[in-house]
Amino acid sequence: MTRPPSTLNSRLDLWWSRLAAMTVKELIQLGRDTLLLAAIVYLFIFDVYMAGNVSMQLNHAVVVTHDADHSESSRELYYRFHAPYFKLGGEVLDAREGLRLLDRGQALMVLDVPPDFERDLKKGKAVDVQVQVDASNTVLGFLASSYAAQIIGQFGSDQALERLGVTERTLQNVPLIQDQHRVWYNPNQQDSWFMPISELLTVVTIMALMLPAAAAVREKERGTIEQLLVSPLTPIQIMLTKVIAMTVVILLGTGASLLLVLHGIFAVPMKGSLLLFFAVTTLYTFTTAGLGLYISTISRNLAQATMLVILVLMPMLFLSGAWTPPEAMPSGLRLAMYVSPLYYFIEMGYGILLKGAGLEVLWDSLLGLALLGMAIFSFGVWRFERQFK
Amino acid sequence: MNPRRIRALAYKEWREILRDRLFFVLAFVVPAALMLVFGYGLTLDVEHLPFAVVDQDKSAMSRDYLHRFMDSRYFDYQGDVASERDLAPLLADSRIRLAIVIPPRFQENLQAGRQAAVQTVIDGTFPFRTASSKGYVTAINAAYNRDQLADYLSRSQGVSRETARTMAQPIAVQLRYLYNQEMKSVWSIGAALMMFVLMVTPPFLTALGVVREKENGSIYNIYASTVSRGEFLIGKLTPYVGISITNILILWALAWGLFGAPFKGHPLFFFLASVIYVTCTTGVGLLVSLFVRTQVAAMMLTVVVTIVPSVLYSGLLVPIASMDPAGQFEAHLFPAMYYTDIALGSFLKGVGLEQLWGKVLALAFYAVLLWSASFLLFHKRPKA
Numbered sequence: 001m002t003r004p005p006s007t008l009n010s011r012l013d014l015w016w017s018r019l020a021a022m023t024v025k026e027l028i029q030l031g032r033d034t035l036l037l038a039a040i041v042y043l044f045i046f047d048v049y050m051a052g053n054v055s056m057q058l059n060h061a062v063v064v065t066h067d068a069d070h071s072e073s074s075r076e077l078y079y080r081f082h083a084p085y086f087k088l089g090g091e092v093l094d095a096r097e098g099l100r101l102l103d104r105g106q107a108l109m110v111l112d113v114p115p116d117f118e119r120d121l122k123k124g125k126a127v128d129v130q131v132q133v134d135a136s137n138t139v140l141g142f143l144a145s146s147y148a149a150q151i152i153g154q155f156g157s158d159q160a161l162e163r164l165g166v167t168e169r170t171l172q173n174v175p176l177i178q179d180q181h182r183v184w185y186n187p188n189q190q191d192s193w194f195m196p197i198s199e200l201l202t203v204v205t206i207m208a209l210m211l212p213a214a215a216a217v218r219e220k221e222r223g224t225i226e227q228l229l230v231s232p233l234t235p236i237q238i239m240l241t242k243v244i245a246m247t248v249v250i251l252l253g254t255g256a257s258l259l260l261v262l263h264g265i266f267a268v269p270m271k272g273s274l275l276l277f278f279a280v281t282t283l284y285t286f287t288t289a290g291l292g293l294y295i296s297t298i299s300r301n302l303a304q305a306t307m308l309v310i311l312v313l314m315p316m317l318f319l320s321g322a323w324t325p326p327e328a329m330p331s332g333l334r335l336a337m338y339v340s341p342l343y344y345f346i347e348m349g350y351g352i353l354l355k356g357a358g359l360e361v362l363w364d365s366l367l368g369l370a371l372l373g374m375a376i377f378s379f380g381v382w383r384f385e386r387q388f389k
Numbered sequence: 390m391n392p393r394r395i396r397a398l399a400y401k402e403w404r405e406i407l408r409d410r411l412f413f414v415l416a417f418v419v420p421a422a423l424m425l426v427f428g429y430g431l432t433l434d435v436e437h438l439p440f441a442v443v444d445q446d447k448s449a450m451s452r453d454y455l456h457r458f459m460d461s462r463y464f465d466y467q468g469d470v471a472s473e474r475d476l477a478p479l480l481a482d483s484r485i486r487l488a489i490v491i492p493p494r495f496q497e498n499l500q501a502g503r504q505a506a507v508q509t510v511i512d513g514t515f516p517f518r519t520a521s522s523k524g525y526v527t528a529i530n531a532a533y534n535r536d537q538l539a540d541y542l543s544r545s546q547g548v549s550r551e552t553a554r555t556m557a558q559p560i561a562v563q564l565r566y567l568y569n570q571e572m573k574s575v576w577s578i579g580a581a582l583m584m585f586v587l588m589v590t591p592p593f594l595t596a597l598g599v600v601r602e603k604e605n606g607s608i609y610n611i612y613a614s615t616v617s618r619g620e621f622l623i624g625k626l627t628p629y630v631g632i633s634i635t636n637i638l639i640l641w642a643l644a645w646g647l648f649g650a651p652f653k654g655h656p657l658f659f660f661l662a663s664v665i666y667v668t669c670t671t672g673v674g675l676l677v678s679l680f681v682r683t684q685v686a687a688m689m690l691t692v693v694v695t696i697v698p699s700v701l702y703s704g705l706l707v708p709i710a711s712m713d714p715a716g717q718f719e720a721h722l723f724p725a726m727y728y729t730d731i732a733l734g735s736f737l738k739g740v741g742l743e744q745l746w747g748k749v750l751a752l753a754f755y756a757v758l759l760w761s762a763s764f765l766l767f768h769k770r771p772k773a
């Protein structure tokens with residue numbers, strides 16, 4: 001045994017070595033739970049990979065036609081509904097059959113062409129084309145109807161110009177607007193660049209909230225916290241080590257996920273500084289862990305803690321900007337969003353990885369996260385210390 | 390199977406849940422709270438897109454054209470910037486989501502009968518929102534061009550503007566949105582949220598309830614008692630299924646009463662299908678609890694098997710129809726997808742057993758599978 005420390009320096013050394021010893025204890029404890037480790041690896045690697053194969057865009061939606069005209073024009077119109085957005089599902093003989101397919105979800109859209117469609121078109125008379133869209137999923141319904149309107153509109157004006165004898169050459173003399181788009185950051189709008197990042201940020205959030213909360217409540221539930229309290233450790237040390245250990249695990253997982261899945265499989269361009277990304281992740285983990293520790297102080301057992309974690313986690317995940325854009329949120333919830341650490345993390349995560357933004361652009365988000373982090377973390381520490389008094 | 394023992398066990402479990410006040414309250418508060426927060430906050434409508442303008446022409450016509458964007462509820466005008474170079478920091482900071490660039494001599498070209506290129510710069514970070522924004526811009530530009538063409542035709546053919554309009558665009562599209570005429574996303578989401586909340590909460594309740602006995606060691610009382618495996622599982626889980634059934638009714642009332650989602654289907658059918666579904670999700674929790682020894686692992690594993698699939702593979706946010714074959718295959722492996730169809734079908738489409746029997750059968754099959762697997766995996770004589 002060494003003799004009791006006297007100088008400030010050696011006392012600090014002791015403080016640090018105790019912290020290190022406790023952190024190692026936490027890591028060993030985590031490492032012994034094979035199933036837990038498997039779950040962590042699964043979430044960081046396979047789950048992020050699976051998310052990359054999921055798309056939110058309209059893709060091969062089945063369109064059937066109820067064609068009362070059976071003309072060349074009606075067929076041409078129908079054949080314009082093609083991949084990637086649409087898939088031709090054939091013809092139905094009456095409107096009821098079309099409805100039945102919609103009811104069963106076997107078709108998303110029914111195109112209803114009236115009789116004498118071609119004749120009226122050739123005469124330049126106005127015709128109505130009816131489109132029935134399954135809007136039970138509003139996202140799909142909206143995309144399908146707007147693409148359908150585009151396709152039919154294009155077909156209509158093509159027909160009209162042909163009838164009027166307006167050629168490409170004469171069209172040059174019509175003062176039209178050329179619609180040009182440029183998409184930045186993700187030029188081909190690949191979901192495989194967006195979804196894995198979103199999923200990775202989600203996984204980090206789940207871990208940062210759950211692991212420290214669980215580690216802290218477990219000690220309480222099993223009674224091992226008494227042993228820790230009679231040890232020379234201060235409450236802050238007990239608490240910090242849990243956060244540090246889990247942060248190490250999360251950073252390792254994030255690194256593996258970035259390298260193997262995002263870079264290795266999906267070739268997401270990582271434009272910004274990875275160092276900044278990891279720094280931000282660390283700050284975020286600490287902030288969220290503070291929230292987890294706070295939860296651990298109000299719950300007596302893990303069942304309670306888990307329910308509370310879900311109560312905090314789910315709104316955070318869905319309302320922080322990855323799914324619902326801030327500008328579309330009702331104003332009350334928008335304010336709530338500014339106290340969600342994930343909001344800042346999403347801003348910076350996408351900003352650094354996809355947009356290549358640096359501190360000069362992201363400083364306000366970073367400042368927001370840092371302030372929030374300090375507030376949450378010190379509140380968590382305060383509560384954690386208080387429960388032992 | 391001895392009904393008395395099952396009853397005694399169920400009663401014991403019920404007392405235990407009831408005595409843990411916070412847990413008992415949370416078992417009802419969490420589902421309802423999730424429903425409320427998402428119902429009000431989770432909107433997938435792409436609206437109020439903040440945009441900036443680079444107007445290099447600053448003419449009457451360019452202002453007139455830009456007003457079509459400013460007056461639309463889909464766009465929120467944030468101001469003018471001097472050049473395209475100033476857009477980069479705004480887009481990088483998400484202060485704007487798109488920008489419209491009007492070229493110099495826009496008015497001059499159009500008046501001289503020449504075409505003018507208008508460029509739209511869009512933030513592609515969120516591909517789904519990008520696709521919608523592109524759609525809006527295209528629609529506005531197409532409408533503008535239709536007007537221009539009509540003007541041109543009325544001048545060159547000497548007809549009235551109205552006639553020229555029909556000449557330029559003879560086909561009128563009549564869109565009918567079935568099942569959700571006003572396209573309220575809260576209707577769809579309200580129904581789909583029942584799936585989500587009932588997928589997430591019952592497994593957690595169950596898994597933690599069972600693993601707690603294991604971790605505390607109180608399960609040895611069961612091992613040493615005359616209670617058989619089947620009796621234990623049924624007795625233990627009855628209160629959790631009961632809580633979840635109450636939650637079905639609460640969530641249903643919220644979706645219908647608060648969000649105003651119409652319920653067009655058959656109430657009894659939907660209720661029974663929902664009971665099968667929660668039996669299923671409770672079974673998920675049960676199976677998880679048999680694999681793990683600690684509550685922490687139970688928690689993590691439940692996250693893996695419930696939250697992730699019910700977000701990605703259920704049709705809540707990501708439509709199953711637009712997945713690639715591998716994704717669709719995975720979606721069919723999880724029970725969530727079937728129940729989403731049942732909920733949307735019952736709420737919005739008003740279809741019943743004759744259309745949905747396949748999905749109900751899939752859920753029932755899933756429930757039987759989970760419960761029998763749990764029965765086979767549960768041993769009263771644990772291996773060390």
